[in-house]
Amino acid sequence: MHILTDVSAPAPHPQGLDATLEGGWRLRIRAMDETLLRIVVEPAEGLPLDRSWMIAPQGDVSWEGRHRDDLAGFAPPATAIATQDAATILTAGAFRVTLRPAPFRLAVEQKVGGEWRPWIEDRATGGFALAERGQRIRHFHQRPESDRHFGLGDKSGPLDRTGRRFRVLQLDALGYDAEIGDPMYKHVPYLAVQSGGVTGGLFYDSLAPMTFDLGCERSNYHGIYRYVEIEERGLDLWLIAGPDLAAVTQRFTRLTGLPALQPRWSFGFAFTTMHHADDPEAQAVIEAFAARCRAEKIPISAIHLGSGYSSRGQRRYVFTWNRAKFPDPQALFAKLGELGFPSVANLKPVLIDDHPDYAEVRAAGGFVKDGAGAPVVEQFWDGMGSYLDFTNPETVRWWQARFRKQVLDPGFDAGWNDNNEYEIGREDAMATGFGRPFPAPAARPLHALLMTRATYEATRAHRPDRRPFTITRAGPAGLQRYAETWSGDNSTSWHTLKWNLRNGLSLALSGQSKVGHDIGGFTGPRPSPEYLCRSVEMMALHPRAVMNSWKPDVAHGAAAATTPWLHPEVLPEIRAALDLRTTFLPLIYSLAHAASAEGVPIIRPLFYDFPDDPGAYADQDAMMLGPDVLFSPVVTEGAREKTQYLPAGPAGWIEFATGLHHPAGTLVTVAAPLGRPPVFIRAGAVLALAAATPDVKPHDAPARRLYLAMAGASGTGTGRHVEDDGVSFAYRDGGLLDLGFALAWSPSGADLRITRRAGRLAMPAASDWRLDGPQGAPHGVRIAVED
Known part of the structure; x- marks a missing residue:
């Protein structure tokens, strides 16, 4: 393995800087937005694929992919370059990057509350190394023992990935071990790294197989580190500013494309x-x-x-x-x-070798091909067949x-x-690439x-x-x-x-x-x-x-x-x-x-909504459904009660099944009979729930039950509810109802204000709502509807 040691002639670029590395390799740093920074380490011929299909700041990309240097959808900030001793310092938006030579390495800070705070830093003995004569590249970071690591898609084990090694490679992992099995089905080369109280994201924009080692490997000569290995020449790394996990998650989701709203x-x-x-x-x-x-x-x-x-x-x-x-x-x-x-309908991407359309698709060049141009024939789960090449129009x-x-x-x-x-084993397999062929195993x-x-x-x-x-x-x-x-x-x-x-x-x-x-x-x-x-x-x-x-x-x-x-x-x-x-x-x-x-996730771990509560980071069998509902399913055989930590911060938590109020920041043990998993509501929340539970088209049950999570003698709370016709795109041009709820209560009574945030659908009247709460239907609630 060859560690890149030399870096010379850092030169300003309108979006960042360029520098020359040894052996014809080069470094490019580009400020893409106030909270996005791109770091490219590439050979003289450029990256193996000059296009990306994962980066989609405008919502989607063309079928042929998006050129990696395309600025559409981004607003590059002003940059500044300074030198200090032998180091070059680039400041852009929320990032400050220090480039040090001999060996070549980077240190990244984030601006938090007006102050620069350290976030990640490459290994002192060298941040980048070429393996197998430059056919793979490794990126090494120093790894403080207190760092936490989240992400990587559908990986097994605890949510904090620290101490594990993962292979990012799609496999049909039938019967996998959900605690230790790896790899699995998705390719998400993304980490959110918490270090020194600062959180940021690292997204390696490559479709090639990768390895993320987050603490398995140690070497007496290099200190404590982590590394990412990409099985191709070069890397294209996006840094995503936080400073917290919620901000990083939303920014990463926007970067790769907001989710479709399904029916x-x-x-x-x-x-x-x-x-x-x-x-x-x-x-x-x-x-x-x-x-x-x-x-x-x-x-x-x-x-x-x-x-x-x-x-x-x-x-x-x-x-x-x-x-x-x-x-x-x-x-x-x-x-x-x-x-x-x-x-x-279930669909498969392989035509078995005696499929009635096999000859037609082969004649059109529709399969992934070998070096001689013939369809690659691979083992599929029910016989030998050929994978369809979706890079061929x-x-x-x-x-x-x-x-x-x-x-x-x-x-x-x-x-x-x-x-x-796409478990393609042939190393000479090629994808059509929309007219620019590339190796198929590198882009499964x-x-x-x-x-x-x-x-x-x-x-x-x-x-x-x-x-x-x-x-x-x-x-x-x-x-x-x-x-x-x-x-x-x-x-x-x-x-x-x-x-x-x-x-x-x-x-x-x-x-x-x-x-x-x-x-x-x-x-x-x-x-x-x-x-x-x-x-x-x-x-x-x-x-x-x-x-x-x-x-x-x-x-x-x-x-x-x-x-x-x-x-x-x-x-x-x-x-x-x-x-x-x-x-x-x-x-x-x-x-x-x-x-x-x-880009706000529907479900998330407790520490997403309660990042300042150390107890929320403990591994636990629970999740948040939005910011107000803590769901604690029973996952232990024979259990008929559940002990759950309730994060600090709210005025308390209300047990949905019983209406009991529990203090925040405490462990509670509640009954959990079959059919009644524990659900806790943040005190003060206003939830719009279904007013009935029909067995035919239950998804269309009207949301006209308002659960008012009032606890204690007085308090305030909020909520939000969005509805539409459930099937069309009319919501995009106002065909929806986006409601805001504001609740306040005291010994003299309660006031609920319902306001229209957006949309043109008819506003429900106050009488349309059925009120509910911890002790059943609350009395004396004054409802004001403001259209």
Whole structure:
């Protein structure tokens, strides 16, 4: 490994500075915005890819990608350069960077409260090193022992990544260990680093495989350090200013693209299983399941179909129909529509080698190719096949045409992009690159992103007046622009249930907060009655709640599926947990609006909202739903109570189920019977909740229940609620209702002021609201509506 030691001739640039490194390498530092700084270390020929698909400050990029040096969407600040001894100091916006030679290294400070404070610093023995004759690059930082590290997408284990080594590489990680397994499904080379009381973000804009070592490796010669290794020549690093985690998270999300606001029905409880669509009588099985949901009064919003509609034997043929199992798809969709169920189709990015369209796609050059120009044939999960090359416009056109004809036209409402990790093993594999080919293994996440985009845009074109809904299992930073995601093929175990909670919170801190986990566990044994109930409970307040299973060893055919009524003895408790979801869906949807507009995560760890409380950083089985709701699901077998730390700061916390008031900054132990996971409301909060819990279209239950979290003799509080038609884009030009709530109470009574923040939808009258609170319906509340 060769450490870059020499740096010479630092020269001013209108946006920063340029410097020459040894061996023809060079350094470029660019101030992109007041809170964004870009550091490029590149060989003489430039970075391997001169385009980015993850950086999207204007919301999206062209299919061909965005040139890395494009300034559109940024407002570069003024810069200043000074010298001190042998160091060069660049000041730009919220950053001050000190460049030192011999060896080449950087130190970065952030401006906090008008003062410069140290944040990160490269290793004193050299910050950058070339490995394998310059085919890989490592970036080394000094690592104070007190540093904390968050992010990296769907990684396992505690949210603080310190002491771990992670591989950023998409894999189909069936049955992963949610505590220690790695790598997993996403490619999010982003860290939020807390150091010395200052938080900032580091985003390495590369699609190549990477390693993040956050404290595993030690060397007596280099002190305590961390490093990032990128498996290509050069790095493009974005620094994101804080000074706190909330600011960094929002700025990173904006940098990579704000989340799509998906239709309201996609936030309801949904169901899928491979066993139904794989059954020889699949259509009859699915119709019977849908009818039973209504008979059992399960509050379900949608049904997702596994890929069995396209299977013959064990092999899947995307964009085909097995008419033996599905003799009349139109009748199926008519039945689902009659029962009020949107439907979602599972899609695969591989054509098995005997797929009826294989020759056509091959002739169009639509597959990832080897060095000789022939399709790369790889092991897929049901046979040998070839991956579609979504950097070829012909492939995109073919995909969208087939998706419309075979999926949307028959009656599906949406597409589910699955098995799209692109595990390409051939080192000579090439992607078309929109006319500028590049090695496919170095950009696997890009295909997952573009596959999802192709599905999203085709769905929108099919019904331009409706918001598209789509899902993806894999992809890089930026996938939130098109889709929701989930933690992949989890296992049925209490261990997984506990650690999945953190997997999802890590995704939320990484820009992807419309997330959930397969209810009941995807693979492994049948869930026990208690486990199934607790799994439903945990997803009750997550943005995505889908029951999904594949358990071929537990029974034959459709009987192997995990269903809501699998264990009748806990069905009342499961219904109660799903009713809790319906109750809070208006809040989840309002938070989705904020995520789409501002980049604020829907769910987050406690320390996101309470960064100054040391107790909030302890590893715990809990999360925040927005700023006012603390959710503490039970993840321990046999437990019927839960001990939870309630962060300091609010006037107190109110237990939603009982109305009991608990002091802030304390540990409390509360009852947690099956069907009633602990939920705590910040004292003073005003929440708009569902006024009823219907089992048909529960996502459309009107939000006309106002929960006033009044505690103590007097106090004040606020709240916000956003609603729209749930399906169209009208909210973008005022077709919504954005309400603000202001509450004050004292021994003489309570006053609630409801004001219009934005939107043109009709304002509810004071009498439209049903008031609720810790002790039931509060008395003497004076309501003033200001339109």
